[in-house]
Amino acid sequence: MKHFKMTIGSRQTASSSGETLVATNPYTGEDFATIPNASAEDVTEAIGEAKKAFDTVWSLTNGYERSRLMNKLADILDANATELGELESADNGKLVAETTNQARFSARMYRFYAGQADKIFGSVIPLDRPGFFDYTRRVPVGVAVLITAWNSPMQLLSNKLAPALAAGNTVVVKPSEHASTSTLKFAEYVRQAGFPEGVFNVVTGGPHVGEALTTDRRVGRISFTGSVQVGQAIQRAAASTLIPVTLELGGKSPNIIFDDADIDAAVKGAAAGIFGAGGQSCIAGSRLLVQRGVYERVVAELAELADGIRLGNPAEVGVQMGPVANRPQHERITSMVKDASRDAVMATKGGRDLSALGNGLFVEPVVFRDVSNDSDIARHEVFGPVLSVIPFETEEEAIAMANDSDFGLASGVWTQNLGRAHRVADRIEAGTVWVNTYRVSQAQAPFGGVKQSGYGRERGVEAIDDYLTTKNIMINLTNEPDKSF
Numbered sequence: 001m002k003h004f005k006m007t008i009g010s011r012q013t014a015s016s017s018g019e020t021l022v023a024t025n026p027y028t029g030e031d032f033a034t035i036p037n038a039s040a041e042d043v044t045e046a047i048g049e050a051k052k053a054f055d056t057v058w059s060l061t062n063g064y065e066r067s068r069l070m071n072k073l074a075d076i077l078d079a080n081a082t083e084l085g086e087l088e089s090a091d092n093g094k095l096v097a098e099t100t101n102q103a104r105f106s107a108r109m110y111r112f113y114a115g116q117a118d119k120i121f122g123s124v125i126p127l128d129r130p131g132f133f134d135y136t137r138r139v140p141v142g143v144a145v146l147i148t149a150w151n152s153p154m155q156l157l158s159n160k161l162a163p164a165l166a167a168g169n170t171v172v173v174k175p176s177e178h179a180s181t182s183t184l185k186f187a188e189y190v191r192q193a194g195f196p197e198g199v200f201n202v203v204t205g206g207p208h209v210g211e212a213l214t215t216d217r218r219v220g221r222i223s224f225t226g227s228v229q230v231g232q233a234i235q236r237a238a239a240s241t242l243i244p245v246t247l248e249l250g251g252k253s254p255n256i257i258f259d260d261a262d263i264d265a266a267v268k269g270a271a272a273g274i275f276g277a278g279g280q281s282c283i284a285g286s287r288l289l290v291q292r293g294v295y296e297r298v299v300a301e302l303a304e305l306a307d308g309i310r311l312g313n314p315a316e317v318g319v320q321m322g323p324v325a326n327r328p329q330h331e332r333i334t335s336m337v338k339d340a341s342r343d344a345v346m347a348t349k350g351g352r353d354l355s356a357l358g359n360g361l362f363v364e365p366v367v368f369r370d371v372s373n374d375s376d377i378a379r380h381e382v383f384g385p386v387l388s389v390i391p392f393e394t395e396e397e398a399i400a401m402a403n404d405s406d407f408g409l410a411s412g413v414w415t416q417n418l419g420r421a422h423r424v425a426d427r428i429e430a431g432t433v434w435v436n437t438y439r440v441s442q443a444q445a446p447f448g449g450v451k452q453s454g455y456g457r458e459r460g461v462e463a464i465d466d467y468l469t470t471k472n473i474m475i476n477l478t479n480e481p482d483k484s485f
């Protein structure tokens with residue numbers, strides 16, 4: 001059993017209350033680590049350390065040096081990607097191959113934003129008034145609070161931390177209590193890279209830790225990834241202090257297959273879009289809209305593919321889906337499938353003996369066919385390997401159904417008609433539209449949602465804007481006093 005510690009300023013520390021939470025491996029069912037359950041005092045102290053480091057060190061550290069440290073961190077992450085991947089998989093049951101790749105991708109993110117750290121500048125602005133000189137500076141917001149979900153701790157952290165550090169902010173991070181160990185380990189790599197004490201702080205524990213972080217007046221930005229309900233709670237909490245918030249929330253992303261698509265590629269893409277990470281992905285393509293001409297073929301091929309998915313040990317090569325991440329998640333998925341089964345037709349055979357897989361929190365991949373876009377299963381996020389297939393006749397109908405959702409995070413379009421690809425991409429209400437591909441991640445491509453999927457963008461050059469504010473400096477170069485009085 002490993003006992004992880006938090007990082008608060010120069011200290012690697014337990015909770016001041018001495019309380020811990022247990023990390024349970026969803027594949028083995030075994031408790032493998034403890035994490036501190038931070039107290040309100042720990043949170044206050046962490047923000048204080050971050051503020052001190054911002055005021056005395058990090059805001060005075062030039063962009064080139066920030067960039068150098070971030071590149072060093074990326075090298076350390078690359079060298080330790082397997083260890084981080086194994087730890088993350090032990091926490092959330094995702095395939096080690098995927099979590100390791102995500103740790104490597106995180107390294108790419110730190111390098112991408114390292115490239116921006118020494119290229120942050122304002123502008124000189126000509127004014128109406130003669131003898132005046134006006135310029136802007138883009139300055140860091142100060143202390144950024146970064147709150148992440150359990151499904152991809154390293155990747156979600158890099159989406160926030162890389163631009164925050166590049167912009168010159170210090171941070172307090174709170175990972176999900178269901179998957180904190182990789183972030184606590186990551187703190188060691190930040191130290192190894194040589195970041196000054198207090199630049200990176202991490203506190204762990206349950207919702208009370210997040211709540212305490214989002215109401216502290218010393219915070220300059222909150223960036224949150226998680227559920228809509230908690231996103232709303234954070235926005236309400238931040239209203240009292242007017243702390244600006246970035247929200248990356250859930251999705252019910254439409255993946256649209258037209259008759260003219262390369263059907264083999266579309267079926268594989270649709271399967272990867274929903275069964276990758278066991279569907280525990282905000283960008284999961286959970287609503288598959290399929291044009292009538294290819295509907296029966298697509299449903300049959302997808303059901304066969306889903307029934308053939310190999311479940312098992314997430315560390316084993318060849319296994320395609322591990323267990324789901326935690327017991328509440330397991331209960332949520334199984335109850336949503338049970339409810340949906342009353343109305344929707346299951347295209348998958350199902351009926352596997354999941355107990356043969358040991359103590360793991362497994363669920364079977366499910367394909368529902370002929371789903372109504374108005375039904376609960378098509379409207380609510382499952383966050384599991386459950387696909388709702390919905391038929392359509394025309395392009396107009398597909399666009400209308402795709403947009404008839406509270407969410408707007410991601411989407412996919414499968415067609416070989418170039419005009420149609422652009423037409424549909426233009427009209428879908430979502431932060432990301434993939435065409436003839438799905439779930440591809442790139443550091444340069446901005447990511448985020450519209451509607452209840454949240455707001456603000458992560459990744460890409462514009463993400464750094466959330467961690468900067470513009471200061472205007474206006475100088476009277478003449479010796480004449482203002483004439484107003």
Ligand SMILES: NC(=O)C1=CN([C@@H]2O[C@H](COP(=O)(O)OP(=O)(O)OC[C@H]3O[C@@H](n4cnc5c(N)ncnc54)[C@H](OP(=O)(O)O)[C@@H]3O)[C@@H](O)[C@H]2O)C=CC1
Binds near residue numbers: 205
């Ligand atoms: N848009 C995106 O990029 C992504 C969105 N998601 C969404 O996240 C959800 C699943 O993740 P899950 O972790 O269950 O989501 P939650 O919203 O429950 O939790 C997310 C984080 O917020 C913390 N938290 C809980 N309550 C509060 C509060 N009142 N104030 C501040 N922080 C709080 C959680 O802590 P604790 O866990 O300790 O309770 C956790 O660290 C799904 O709905 C999914 O769509 C997931 C990944 C990516």
Ligand SMILES: CCCCCC/C=C/C(=O)O
Binds near residue numbers: 156281
């Ligand atoms: C363009 C894809 C960006 C995804 C970033 C966050 C989601 C992670 C996940 O769902 O695993």
